[in-house]
Amino acid sequence: MPSIYTSYDRNVRLTWVYLTGFLVVVIGIGYVFTNALDAPGILPIAVIFSTLMSFGSYWWSDSIVLSMSHARPIGPEDDKELFRIVENLSITAGLPMPRIYVIDDAAMNAFATGRDPEHGVICFTTGLLNRLEKSEIEGVAAHELSHIGNRDTLLSTVVVVLVGFIALLADWFRNSLWFGRRRSNDSEGGQLQLIFFILAVVLSILAPIATMLIQLAISRKREFLADASGALLTRYPEGLASALCKISADPEPLVEANRATAHLYIADPFKGHRIAKLFMTHPPVEERIAALLGTDNLQPTTNN
Numbered sequence: 001m002p003s004i005y006t007s008y009d010r011n012v013r014l015t016w017v018y019l020t021g022f023l024v025v026v027i028g029i030g031y032v033f034t035n036a037l038d039a040p041g042i043l044p045i046a047v048i049f050s051t052l053m054s055f056g057s058y059w060w061s062d063s064i065v066l067s068m069s070h071a072r073p074i075g076p077e078d079d080k081e082l083f084r085i086v087e088n089l090s091i092t093a094g095l096p097m098p099r100i101y102v103i104d105d106a107a108m109n110a111f112a113t114g115r116d117p118e119h120g121v122i123c124f125t126t127g128l129l130n131r132l133e134k135s136e137i138e139g140v141a142a143h144e145l146s147h148i149g150n151r152d153t154l155l156s157t158v159v160v161v162l163v164g165f166i167a168l169l170a171d172w173f174r175n176s177l178w179f180g181r182r183r184s185n186d187s188e189g190g191q192l193q194l195i196f197f198i199l200a201v202v203l204s205i206l207a208p209i210a211t212m213l214i215q216l217a218i219s220r221k222r223e224f225l226a227d228a229s230g231a232l233l234t235r236y237p238e239g240l241a242s243a244l245c246k247i248s249a250d251p252e253p254l255v256e257a258n259r260a261t262a263h264l265y266i267a268d269p270f271k272g273h274r275i276a277k278l279f280m281t282h283p284p285v286e287e288r289i290a291a292l293l294g295t296d297n298l299q300p301t302t303n304n
Contacts, residue, residue, distance in 0.1 A: 023047075240292060
């Protein structure tokens with residue numbers, strides 16, 4: 001039976017594995033790009049920047065994500081009922097009260113961030129707060145608190161920064177090819193440099209795709225666990241199921257969403273885009289609702 005702490009320790013370990021792996025991958029990519037472009041300065045720069053990005057993503061990833069999402073903090077005086085809901089759920093889960101942020105957007109969505117429960121943040125769109133019922137908002141809040149309790153927020157937000165940096169590194173290499181950097185065929189190491197050049201081109205294309213697929217796979221798996229943990233918190237899975245049903249049916253796209261942060265949200269923030277399941281940021285909402293209700297009935301009953 002999943003609980004609010006099911007993956008706490010595992011996600012902490014995974015975070016350090018990803019940070020270490022990120023350093024190794026960036027150093028390897030930097031080494032290949034250095035030899036491909038015959039530019040010795042690339043490798044030390046890549047190492048310095050990857051080290052800074054690793055530590056920065058751990059300490060400031062939440063601030064980066066909130067800034068990218070144009071979210072603003074609110075206090076109890078702004079929405080007493082919302083704070084009461086989150087506070088009660090936090091007490092039930094044995095977690096510190098997270099900070100509450102909102103995004104001024106008509107679309108219905110929410111996400112959580114923060115490197116640990118003491119720095120947890122839950123962010124709601126105004127569209128969600130204005131259009132969902134109390135039991136549904138409670139289900140969404142419980143889902144996001146579960147992400148915080150399981151340390152999904154640390155893992156997910158760190159991955160956002162690291163994946164983004166690898167994509168930027170790959171883009172830089174491809175762009176450098178247009179600014180006069182060419183391999184030297186008449187040098188003694190011309191053949192070896194040609195091999196590095198081909199490998200660099202392949203890496204610049206495949207590395208961002210591979211890291212993105214890892215990012216999406218992590219996100220999809222964590223959503224199922226957060227749904228189950230959230231349902232246990234509220235003891236009312238129908239509330240979260242109904243919220244997911246309404247959010248997925250909402251045709252309004254989230255203006256502030258971008259591909260780097262899309263996997264953080266409770267539901268896919270992009271509407272009207274049919275993409276392969278491999279590239280989906282979230283599991284199909286029908287599967288999530290069916291799992292919550294423990295039935296083949298995919299349409300939960302609402303009070304509307």
